[in-house]
Amino acid sequence: MSKSKFKWGHLYLILVFVVLYLPIAYLVGFSFSDGERMSHFKGFTFRHYGELFNDPRMIQIVLDTLLVALLAALFATIIGTFGAMAINNTRKAGVRNSILSLNNILMVSPDVIIGASFLIFFTALNVPLGFLSVVLSHIAFSIPIVVLMVLPKLKELPGSMLDAAQDLGATNSQVLRDVVLPFITPGILSGFFMAFTYSLDDFAVTFFVTGNGFQTLSVEIYARARQGISLEINALSGVMFLFALLLVIGYYFIQQAQTSRKHKKGGR
Amino acid sequence: MRKNVNAAFYVPYVLWLGLFVIAPMLLIFYQSFFDINHHFTLANYATYFQSGTYLTMTFNSVWYAFVITVVTLLISYPAALILHYMKHKQLWLLLIILPTWVNLLLKAYAFIGIFGKDGGINNFLGFFGAAPMQLLFTDAAFIFVAAYIEIPFMILPIFNGIEELDENLVNASQDLGASSWQTFTKVTLPLTMSGVKSGVQAVFIPSLSLFMLTRLIGGNRVITLGTAIEEHFLTTMNWGMGSTIGVVLIVAMVIIMFLTGERAKHRVKGGRRHV
Numbered sequence: 001m002s003k004s005k006f007k008w009g010h011l012y013l014i015l016v017f018v019v020l021y022l023p024i025a026y027l028v029g030f031s032f033s034d035g036e037r038m039s040h041f042k043g044f045t046f047r048h049y050g051e052l053f054n055d056p057r058m059i060q061i062v063l064d065t066l067l068v069a070l071l072a073a074l075f076a077t078i079i080g081t082f083g084a085m086a087i088n089n090t091r092k093a094g095v096r097n098s099i100l101s102l103n104n105i106l107m108v109s110p111d112v113i114i115g116a117s118f119l120i121f122f123t124a125l126n127v128p129l130g131f132l133s134v135v136l137s138h139i140a141f142s143i144p145i146v147v148l149m150v151l152p153k154l155k156e157l158p159g160s161m162l163d164a165a166q167d168l169g170a171t172n173s174q175v176l177r178d179v180v181l182p183f184i185t186p187g188i189l190s191g192f193f194m195a196f197t198y199s200l201d202d203f204a205v206t207f208f209v210t211g212n213g214f215q216t217l218s219v220e221i222y223a224r225a226r227q228g229i230s231l232e233i234n235a236l237s238g239v240m241f242l243f244a245l246l247l248v249i250g251y252y253f254i255q256q257a258q259t260s261r262k263h264k265k266g267g268r
Numbered sequence: 269m270r271k272n273v274n275a276a277f278y279v280p281y282v283l284w285l286g287l288f289v290i291a292p293m294l295l296i297f298y299q300s301f302f303d304i305n306h307h308f309t310l311a312n313y314a315t316y317f318q319s320g321t322y323l324t325m326t327f328n329s330v331w332y333a334f335v336i337t338v339v340t341l342l343i344s345y346p347a348a349l350i351l352h353y354m355k356h357k358q359l360w361l362l363l364i365i366l367p368t369w370v371n372l373l374l375k376a377y378a379f380i381g382i383f384g385k386d387g388g389i390n391n392f393l394g395f396f397g398a399a400p401m402q403l404l405f406t407d408a409a410f411i412f413v414a415a416y417i418e419i420p421f422m423i424l425p426i427f428n429g430i431e432e433l434d435e436n437l438v439n440a441s442q443d444l445g446a447s448s449w450q451t452f453t454k455v456t457l458p459l460t461m462s463g464v465k466s467g468v469q470a471v472f473i474p475s476l477s478l479f480m481l482t483r484l485i486g487g488n489r490v491i492t493l494g495t496a497i498e499e500h501f502l503t504t505m506n507w508g509m510g511s512t513i514g515v516v517l518i519v520a521m522v523i524i525m526f527l528t529g530e531r532a533k534h535r536v537k538g539g540r541r542h543v
Contacts, residue, residue, distance in 0.1 A: 009346075009350040009353070010350070012346060012347065012350060013347060013350045013351065013354070013360075016343065016347045016419070017363065019416065019419075020364070020367050020416075020419065020420075021367065023375060023378040023379060023382060023416070024367060024370055024375070024378065026378055026381065026382055026388055027374060027375075027377070027378035027381070030381065037381075037386065038380075038381030038382075038384065038387065038388075039381065039384065039386045039387050039388065039391055040386075040391070078280075079280045079281050079284055080281070082277040082278055082280065082281055083278070083280075083281030083284070085277070085278070086278040086281055086282070099285070102285055102289050102290070103285070103289075105289050105293070106288070106289060108473070108521070108525070109518075109521070110473055110474060110476065110477035110494065110517060110521065111474075111477065112477045112479060112493075112494040112497050112498060112514070112517070113296065113477070113497075113514055113517060113518060114292075115501075116296060116497055116501050116507075116510060116511065116514055117292030117293060117295055117296040117514070118288075118292055119501060120292065120295045120296060120299050120507065120511070121287075121288075121291060121292045121295055124295065136288075139284075140284060140288035140289075143281070143284055143288075197369070200371075201369075201371055201372065203372060203373055203480060204479070204480070204494075207480075207498075207502075208498075208501065208502070217371070218371060218372070218373050221371065221373040221374060221377060222373050222480060222484075225373065225376065225377040225380060225484055226483065226484065228380075229380065229381055229384075233374070233377060236374075237370075237371075237374040237377070237378075240370070240371055240374065241370060244366070244369040244370055244371075245366075247369060248362070248365070248366055248369055252362065
C-alpha cells in the first residue's frame, strides 16, 4: 500500500473513533457541568455526583441491579456448565447438533421476542412479575452464552487424562472435581463474566417482565430519559463508564490468562 | 467420551431447554391465535395481512433496518480493512469493542443531549451562523443513532473475515497487474463475504426489533416491528395481535438467517449483544 493512501486510512479510522467516543465523552463531560442542561458547559462541579450518591432510590436500584446480575450469572454458570457437559457427552452427532441449535435460539432471538414470550410464560404459570421473574429471565437468557464459553474447553480436555484418572482409581465425582473442573475453569469464568454483563446491560427483556414494583438500572434510565435531561444521569454514566472500563480490563486479563496457558501448553 | 457426571446434574439444563426455550416459543405461536377476549380466532392474522397499516408498518420496518444495515456496512468495511493493516491491532480492536460495554440506554440518552434544539450539534452549527434545527425526532437522527450503536457489531465480524484472508492472494492479484480497485472487487471482497454476511445478520435482526430508540430518538415517528410488539403487549394489552407480529418477526429472522448462512461463522467475541 502506498504511503499517502495509508495516511488517508488513518484519518478515516481516527474519524470512526471520534464518532464512537464523542457521544460518550459528551455524556460524561457534562456530568461535571454546573448547570441543569446538556449544553453550554457552566464550570466544573461534582454537585451531580453528590446528588447521585444521595439519591436513595437510585442507590437501591443500583444494588438491586447488581444483585440480579450476580444471582443470574451464578445460576446461569452452574446450569450452563453442566449443560455444556451434557452436550459434550452426547454421542450421537445429530442429537448433539439439535441440542446446540436449541441452545442458541435465545442468542439469536430479538430481545423483544424473548421479553414477550417470557411475559406470556410467567403469566400462564402465575409467576408474579417483579424480582423473581426478572432473575429467572436473566438466568434463562444467560445460560446459552455460558454453554458456548465452556464447551470449547471441554472439547480440549484430553480423553487420556480422564482414562488416567479412572485407571488410578478416581471415582466419578473425583474425576469431575479434580480433573474436569480445574481444566475448564477459564471457560467457566468467561461464562460467568459474560452472563454478568449481559444481565447488567439488559433493557428490553427486563422491560417486559418487570411489572410495576421492581426496577433495574436500564429501565430506570429509560423512564428518566423520557422525562428529559437530568445531569444526575450523566453522573451515573460517569460512574458506569468507569465500571465498564474495569470490566473490560478484567475481561482482557481473563482472555490473556487463557491464551498464555495455551502458549505454555504448545511450547512444551 | 464417557459418563463422568451423574445424569441428575443435567436436569436443570434440560428443564431450562423445555421451560425457557421451547415453551415460550410455542406459547407465542399459541397466543397469536387468541383475540383480546381470549377467544380462539384467526382474526389476528387476517387483520395483519388485510390491513394496510400493519403491512405498511412491516415494510417501513424492513426498509429502515435495510438502510441502517447499509449505512453501518459502508462505514464498517473500510474501517475493518484499515484496522487489519494497523500495528497493535488487538488494542485498536479492544477500543472498538469498549463502547459496546457502555449501557445502551446511556448512549441513547447522550444523543438526546447532542441532537437537542440547544444541544451540541446545534451549538456547533451556531458558530457558523446556522439557526437551530430540529434534529431530534427525525428519521435521520434515528438512523444515525442506530448505526452508531451497531457499528462495532459490524466491524468485528468483517475484521475477523479479513484476518482469515490469505494475504498471498492479494499480492498475487497485484503482481499479475490488477489495479487496487480490481484486487478489492475481485479478490478481497468476495473472499471476505462470509464476514460481511455475519455482520449483516448481527445488525439487521436487531434493527427490525428496535423499540427503545424509536421512542427516545425517533420520537415515535418510526414504528418498527419491535415497537409494535411492545405497544401491543404493554400498552393496549392486545397480546394476541402482539404475538402475531412476533411470529412475523420470527419468520423474518429465519429468512434472514437462511439468506446469510444459518450459523454466523464469525461470532462477536467480547462484544455485548443486547439491543
